[in-house]
Amino acid sequence: xxxxxxxxxxxxxxxxxxxxxxxxxxxxxxxxxxxxxxxxxxxxxxxxxxxxxxxxxxxxxxxxxxxxxxxxxxxxxxxxxxxxxxxxxxxxxxxxxxxxxxxxxxxxxxxxxxxxxxxxxxxxxxxxxxxxxxxxxxxxxxxxxxxxxxxxxxxxxxxxxxxxxxxxxxxxxxxxxxxxxxxxxxxxxxxxxxxxxxxxxxxxxxxxxxxxxxxxxxxxxxxxxxxxxxxxxxxxxxxxxxxxxxxxxxxxxxxxxxxxxxxxxxxxxxxxxxxxxxxxxxxxxxxxxxxxxxxxxxxxxxxxxxxxxxxxxx
Amino acid sequence: xxxxxxxxxxxxxxxxxxxxxxxxxxxxxxxxxxxxxxxxxxxxxxxxxxxxxxxxxxxxxxxxxxxxxxxxxxxxxxxxxxxxxxxxxxxxxxxxxxxxxxxxxxxxxxxxxxxxxxxxxxxxxxxxxxxxxxxxxxxxxxxxxxxxxxxxxxxxxxxxxxxxxxxxxxxxxxxxxxxxxxxxxxxxxxxxxxxxxxxxxxxxxxxxxxxxxxxxxxxxxxxxxxxxxxxxxxxxxxxxxxxxxxxxxxxxxxxxxxxxxxxxxxxxxxxxxxxxxxxxxxxxxxxxxxxxxxxxxxxxxxxxxxxxxxxxxx
Numbered sequence: 001x002x003x004x005x006x007x008x009x010x011x012x013x014x015x016x017x018x019x020x021x022x023x024x025x026x027x028x029x030x031x032x033x034x035x036x037x038x039x040x041x042x043x044x045x046x047x048x049x050x051x052x053x054x055x056x057x058x059x060x061x062x063x064x065x066x067x068x069x070x071x072x073x074x075x076x077x078x079x080x081x082x083x084x085x086x087x088x089x090x091x092x093x094x095x096x097x098x099x100x101x102x103x104x105x106x107x108x109x110x111x112x113x114x115x116x117x118x119x120x121x122x123x124x125x126x127x128x129x130x131x132x133x134x135x136x137x138x139x140x141x142x143x144x145x146x147x148x149x150x151x152x153x154x155x156x157x158x159x160x161x162x163x164x165x166x167x168x169x170x171x172x173x174x175x176x177x178x179x180x181x182x183x184x185x186x187x188x189x190x191x192x193x194x195x196x197x198x199x200x201x202x203x204x205x206x207x208x209x210x211x212x213x214x215x216x217x218x219x220x221x222x223x224x225x226x227x228x229x230x231x232x233x234x235x236x237x238x239x240x241x242x243x244x245x246x247x248x249x250x251x252x253x254x255x256x257x258x259x260x261x262x263x264x265x266x267x268x269x270x271x272x273x274x275x276x277x278x279x280x281x282x283x284x285x286x287x288x289x290x291x292x293x294x295x296x297x298x299x300x301x302x303x304x305x306x307x308x309x310x311x312x313x314x
Numbered sequence: 315x316x317x318x319x320x321x322x323x324x325x326x327x328x329x330x331x332x333x334x335x336x337x338x339x340x341x342x343x344x345x346x347x348x349x350x351x352x353x354x355x356x357x358x359x360x361x362x363x364x365x366x367x368x369x370x371x372x373x374x375x376x377x378x379x380x381x382x383x384x385x386x387x388x389x390x391x392x393x394x395x396x397x398x399x400x401x402x403x404x405x406x407x408x409x410x411x412x413x414x415x416x417x418x419x420x421x422x423x424x425x426x427x428x429x430x431x432x433x434x435x436x437x438x439x440x441x442x443x444x445x446x447x448x449x450x451x452x453x454x455x456x457x458x459x460x461x462x463x464x465x466x467x468x469x470x471x472x473x474x475x476x477x478x479x480x481x482x483x484x485x486x487x488x489x490x491x492x493x494x495x496x497x498x499x500x501x502x503x504x505x506x507x508x509x510x511x512x513x514x515x516x517x518x519x520x521x522x523x524x525x526x527x528x529x530x531x532x533x534x535x536x537x538x539x540x541x542x543x544x545x546x547x548x549x550x551x552x553x554x555x556x557x558x559x560x561x562x563x564x565x566x567x568x569x570x571x572x573x574x575x576x577x578x579x580x581x582x583x584x585x586x587x588x589x590x591x592x593x594x595x596x597x598x599x600x601x602x603x604x605x606x607x608x609x610x611x612x613x614x615x616x617x618x619x620x621x622x623x624x625x626x627x628x
Binding site: 133 | 344347348349350354357400404407409410428430432433435436437439440441443444446447449457460461462464465467468469472473474475476477478480481482484485513
């Protein structure tokens with residue numbers, strides 16, 4: 001399937017990219033040799049459940065933006081979606097957020113049992129690194145770049161990234177400042193909130209953009225610009241997520257909504273109100289666009305993605 | 315600390331290597347920047363709890379056996395112990411084996427809660443790949459070799475390795491053949507048992523030996539010999555483990571024993587009896603030694619490790 005044209009409408013571009021990523025994900029799943037059937041079934045259930053595929057699409061767009069060959073890196077960037085899917089399966093577990101619904105279907109532990117759900121998350125993490133590192137026909141990217149991508153993904157998944165953020169989200173005490181009406185209290189709450197979400201959501205989104213750039217052969221100034229774009233878009237993405245949790249229905253989201261309030265979790269609208277949250281998200285999108293302002297029109301999909309992240313409806 | 319001499323007694327060699335690995339593990343743990351304190355505490359609790367460190371030590375001995383520089387790869391091979399530790403934490407969870415004791419201390423979920431124990435395992439898996447891939451001062455191993463090590467570790471940790479083996483161990487029905495006295499039934503049970511353990515234990519031990527060889531610059535015939543050594547030693551290791559479960563006390567093992575029988579899990583003594591199990595383990599050790607018979611005396615530590623694996627008391 002050819003890559004969608006850079007001047008396609010955002011919806012057309014996204015749909016084209018999404019179907020490429022779906023196929024590459026399916027190609028990456030464990031085959032029948034050696035892997036137990038139940039594990040393969042549980043892996044497929046969670047990985048092929050739809051989803052926006054925003055992380056691999058960001059990586060492909062970042063690769064395009066630095067004039068890399070995004071077709072060559074497609075089999076590698078599905079690693080980002082595998083890490084994302086593993087984190088959702090583990091976050092949904094009874095010992096964590098205890099969710100019953102994900103992407104409109106019962107969560108992995110509800111279908112396969114808690115033991116299999118834990119193992120399914122574990123195996124998806126291993127598979128993500130396998131996909132980046134194991135030689136495969138048709139994937140011709142230098143070892144140094146693949147190794148750098150492994151390092152990026154591992155760091156983003158680690159104690160100062162995804163897992164650290166989830167732990168903070170579960171275990172950070174609600175500060176009195178959260179509900180304080182004074183500016184200092186609000187600023188402290190906002191700093192805590194950004195500390196949680198820059199790890200839990202931001203690290204993997206930033207890594208997606210950086211990995212796309214690295215595998216596409218970005219030079220140092222390009223990578224610095226992509227890093228700032230990725231950090232800003234990551235924060236905008238989380239705020240948009242929190243706003244959707246307030247406004248969307250479970251049908252639109254395919255999972256329980258209004259949970260942030262019910263469980264008193266850390267979320268932007270609770271700290272700042274919905275209007276200020278939306279304004280801050282717009283500022284982050286503006287900052288993301290500014291970071292890549294000097295890129296040529298090969299970066300147009302990246303620009304469209306920044307806007308889409310704020311305006312999406314699910 | 316200098317490497318222990320190859321002609322040291324096995325106990326002296328092991329003790330020297332173990333203390334090198336302990337130090338390298340400590341150096342690999344997340345620092346105070348960015349990682350939540352509770353997560354760092356839980357990581358250190360499980361990683362620095364002792365243990366034989368047999369996987370990194372096998373990797374170092376394999377590197378020595380092909381005349382590689384094992385000092386250079388020490389910071390990399392701790393990745394094997396990080397994967398092993400993560401798998402123990404997850405195996406011990408209430409949804410899996412539900413164990414209270416590990417290495418003589420309460421299991422991670424008993425101390426930190428189930429949520430933190432799951433996240434600690436998750437973060438150790440990410441850290442293992444981080445350690446292999448992230449550039450660090452003093453580690454000067456070519457990117458192609460490091461990437462090959464990532465691929466080995468990821469495959470060994472995956473659906474046809476560690477995680478697949480754990481799933482089979484949890485979910486394989488006890489065949490009537492297991493208790494059958496006829497030869498055909500016994501052979502079928504033995505095949506099932508080897509299918510479970512070649513994945514659950516064997517894959518990571520074989521990967522340890524292969525990773526040591528790869529990072530040490532092994533050529534293809536050397537790597538083939540090390541692979542056969544690793545497969546055989548892996549099977550001997552598991553049989554020895556099952557025999558210890560029958561014979562050792564909880565004090566000696568630092569965990570509950572006689573569990574295989576109590577929970578009717580798949581284990582060699584139950585299928586073959588203890589005498590035949592011991593004979594088969596000896597055959598695997600003999601096969602491991604045969605695989606590296608043409609190596610020079612730089613392989614003596616690898617030879618001593620094969621014998622140690624069978625004769626160990628914990």
